[in-house]
Amino acid sequence: MxxxxxxxxxxxxxxxxxxxxxxxxxxxxxxLPASALTLTVAQGDSLESASSQRSVVLVCAPTVLGTHPATGSACDELNAAGGDFEKLHGRPMRMCPMIYDPVTVAADGIWQGSPVSYRHTYPSMCAAENRSTYVFEF
Missing domain, CATH: 1.20.5 (Single alpha-helices involved in coiled-coils or other helix-helix interfaces)
Structure with a gap:
């Protein structure tokens, strides 16, 4: 042969x-239990008072899809944090300018079958990026 x-x-x-x-x-x-979220980034100190907002859909289970520009990476980041938004690592910490320009991030939906409603306001987009590399990057 x-x-x-x-x-x-x-x-x-x-x-x-x-x-x-x-x-x-x-x-x-x-x-796998369903994991589907609507993610929002709003310019302001709350969703209600935001001057602008943008939202995407992120589905991580039973299949990975959505309108998020980096669905796979965002799902990987959330899976690594066990679905806990407070445990997202983000980029290595970097110095951010001390200019107060608040950004509020939000997540609503279901993570592994459990309801999710998360809100956090950061002093700037730079500070928000220190906490999440992909999830709120859209």
């Missing part, structure tokens, strides 16, 4: 294994 035919056989075997692993993973994610 030539090397080319053996390599083709190995490639087909690897492809079949990847398909079966992907199928198994897809089936496992169907068993």
């Amino acid at each position: 030539s090397l080319g035919i053996r390599m083709l056989g190995v490639g087909v075997g690897v492809a079949a294994t990847l398909v079966s692993v992907s199928s198994a993973q897809a089936q496992n994610t169907d068993d």
